[in-house]
Amino acid sequence: MSKIREIPLSFDADLPPATPDGRHWVVYTAKRDGAPFKWAGYVDAPDQELALQFAREHYGLDEACVGIICHEHAAATDGPYGLEPLQPGNAEGEDGQDWTVFTLLKRGGNHQTAGTVKAPDADTAIDRATTRFADGKIRSIRVVPNSQVFQTTESELLIWRTHDMTYKLAKGYSKDVRAKWSQFRDEQTYEQYRKEDIARHF
Amino acid sequence: MTMQTMLANPLASIVLMHADDLLMLGHVQSDWTGLAPILEEDIAASSMAQDDLSHALVLYQYLAEEFDLDPDAIAFDRDxxxxxxxxxxxxxDEFDWAVSMCKRWLLSTYTKLGLDRLALVDEGDLGDRCARLRDESAIHVAHLGAWMIRLGTGSTESNERMQAALNLLAEEAGMMFEPPDLGFESDEGFCCGRGEMFDEWATLVGATLSEAGLQASFTLPDQAARGGRRGEHAGHFSEQHAEMTEVRRAEPATAW
Structure with a gap:
């Protein structure tokens, strides 16, 4: 721990009142070009620019990631979620605004982008998305107006960093720590053998 | 080759000043881990501090390969x-977030411009390394610039605190452009022009400050003004250097 941390933090007066929570954003990441954006987690941020900035640091570095999208949680409308997979509907139409469609492929799984539909409102968007994307396998559909889905721009695409960040990954951590423990255990074993060997011979 | 050979090399001294900036910045910024004002920024700032240390390492590794030295020795064992x-x-920064934010933003904007220039250098793989680092540095500038604007325009208190931080740092900021001793008697020799780089930097930070409702006056110091780039460090450098090298000095061969 840095010595700087030994400096006690003090306040001359009462703390100012808490600022309101930031807006809640849902984050999705794509592992490679052309792959769907899959749910990654959430961030709190006052606006979409900072939401994407935070998402880059929080979720863009944990695994392969070539792009990030996010939308405000309140902008999403989720369709029915049942025990049985959704069956295709028959609602069709090309009027209204564009909606991004996310599908849930399995119970307990995570949403991922599937495509877009046009619709005048969220309920109609879900109906039309069900017609287009429900194939007897997916469990639920989420729609978000395209205008409220924000994506990293081309100039911001660089997400992976130059340095080795495998220590952040569970597998990297496990591998590194296992190697260190193995080394430690081997040393212990050798030390025990050495003591017994000395005792036996002398 | 020896450390002194590296220190006497003009190009190496340019690389070294960026690497040292990043090492020191990353080291002191790591102190904020767990203490930043909001969780999201705490994680982001810590991640960028790691970037700074890593970028320093990339540059030290270049120097180590060029001059047959150990990168850790370059980072920790110099006088x-x-x-x-x-x-x-x-x-x-005395744990004042405004000071930390302004300092990182001023330095990151400068570093990005320095890496732009080093990326053009045809010397081994230095250009390729710096082109890669430059892209990551641009992300830092965008992130920190976004915060400068939000804190400058957020509330009266946040504006006042950011302005106070700028007032504290503005005079020292010009000394980022102090040339190292060797081979840079003229402004033009300073990696594509010291005056030109200062003007570009001042224009960039001025645009963000204007949007943030903040004011600062920066001046390019005279060539004769001496500071950290030529080894005349302030007392706070000595404190940070002593702390940063404590383990290395106690156990020179220690590794994890």
Whole structure:
């Protein structure tokens, strides 16, 4: 721990009142070009620019990631979620605004982008998305107006960093720590053998 | 080759001053881990501090390969007077987020411009390394610039605190452009022009400050003004350097 941390933090007066929570954003990441954006987690941020900035640091570095999208949680409308997979509907139409469609492929799984539909409102968007994307396998559909889905721009695409960040990954951590423990255990074993060997011979 | 050979090389001294800036900045910024004002920024700032340390390592590794040295030795074993970081990097922020934010933003904007220039250098793989680092540095500038604007325009208190931080740092900021001693008697020799780089930097930070409702006056110091780039460090550098090298000095071969 840095010595700087030994400096006690003090306040001359009462703390100012808490600022309101930031807006809640849902984050999705794509592992490679052309792959769907899959749910990654959430961030709190006052606006979409900072939401994407935070998402880059929080979720863009944990695994392969070539792009990030996010939308405000309140902008999403989720369709029915049942025990049985959704069956295709028959609602069709090309009027209204564009909606991004996310599908849930399995119970307990995570949403991922599937495509877009046009619709005048969220309920109609879900109906039309069900017609287009429900194939007897997916469990639920989420729609978000395209205008409220924000994506990293081309100039911001660089997400992976130059340095080795495998220590952040569970597998990297496990591998590194296992190697260190193995080394430690081997040393212990050798030390025990050495003591017994000395005792036996002398 | 020896450390002194590296220190006497003009191009190496340019690389070294960026590497030292990043090492010191990353080291002191790591102190904020767990303490930043909001969780999201805490994680982001810590991640960028790691970037700074990693970028320093990339540059030290280049120098190590060129001069047959150990990158850790370059980073930790030099005499304090042989560090080329500017004094701004080690100005204590006293856990004032506004000071930390302004300092990182001023330095990151400068570093990005320096890497732009080094990316054009045809010397081994230095250009390729710096082109890669430049892209990551641009992300830092965008992130920190976004915060400068939000804190400058957020509330009266946040504006006042950011302005106070700028007032504290503005004079020292010009010394980022202090040339190292060797081979840079003229402004033009300073990696594509010291005056030109200062003007570009001042234009960039001025645009963000204007949007943030903040004011600062920056001046390019005279060539004769001496500071950290030429080894004349402030007391706060010595404190940070002593702390940073404590383990290395106690156990030179220690590794994890």
């Amino acid at each position: 304090p007077a042989d560090y080329r970081c500017c004094n701004l990097t080690t100005v204590p």
